[in-house]
Amino acid sequence: MNAQTPLPLGHSKAPSATRGVSERLRQAIISMEFPPGTRLSEGEIATRYDVSRQPVREALISLSRIGLVQVLPQRGTIVTRISTRHMMQVRIAREALESAIVQRACERFDPVIRGSIDAILETQARAACEGDYMTITAADSQFHAALATGADCEMIWQIVLDVKAHMDRVRHLTLQDRDSMRILVEQHRAIVDAIDQRDPEKADHAMRHHLMEILRDLPRVLAERADYFE
Template sequence: MKELPHSSAGSAGSNVYAQLKQQIVNLELVPGTTLSEKEMSVAFQVSRTPVRESFVRLAQEGLLIVLPQRGTKVSLIDPDLVEEARFMREQLERAVIRLACQSYPEKHLAALERNLELQQESLRLHDGRAMFELDEEFHRILFEGCRKLGTWSVIQQMNAHLNRSRVLWLKTDPHWEHLYDQHRQMFDAVRMQDGDRADRMMQEHLTLSIANLSVLKEKFPDFFVTAQ
């Protein structure tokens, strides 16, 4: 078969996985959508095997629900899981930023500053998509500087749920300026090695970030789990 130019990166299975995951997290694949191996195999121009492989991985992350012999659908957003993900992030990020205030490599400090500049630039351009990614990277750099990238990647898994609601939130009312300010203040706190202040800022940052989940539930009721 002819090699498609875009599919050269990695195996077919990994490509399907990555693309599906992105579509799910970006809500291009609406929660509740029913998929099928066959359907996706024709869409991605591959056989069912790599599609099935990606389904297995996505199911393990809770993004797909596979019902044997019945079908596969994109999972609904579970508010309890979202809150748990927020809780988890809060605990771990507060602990990490306290570590960062004790000692943090100069190299990563510079990376944070560079990231903040890019945030400012994206803010000026009202580029929400870029802000979203820079936000993610800001926090990732924090973990990286503390040599806690394994922790970060585990968070990411649970984060898939949190991020879907954040994407929804983005569509309604993004307070990017406010988040930028908080990032800036956290950066300053790390540089000044002020652990208590950094902790306080992070807590506020991650508490407020998904404050009004109920608003989203009202606005997009079909996307959420109702009965628990």
């Protein structure tokens, strides 16, 4: 417990079992492989993923902090159900954070990362034409992450990632047609344009408009799959 020990630290992306299970579970929940209300058992997941219960348990703790699962002591663990009230707060939080990011991006933005963004948008535009859902969403994540990194807001991006998980889950329910995919790319372009013009208000507006759209179809999903909501 002695203070001031150097511990030279050279960052690690250790591919531990816990991290692996955590990532797989997170993906499974977002992609609705484990839909809201699914009952998860530490032991069952352990045998399924061929690890012991301990890594599973630690992964579930992480996911419960994000809010993707609820651990009920001595009773069980379930995939969190969707709540409109919760989603409203998620939207507000993400809007506030990402708006702050783009506003800061208007002040200063890493030119190298700015250069990489064009390629991301191009990839996304092509995927939109082909209706390639996987590539679209992957590029979407890269785009928003690039904005945060370029604005020197990587720590804020970590927070956004957590709230984003909830929105991604909902978006996975709303089948995206190609038109809305194209609109998505246009909105991204509008955000970049505003940053290029160093116009904070415009950037703020573009970002909020972009994020608002994601939950547009939430009421429809609520009507169709009431069992996913609480």
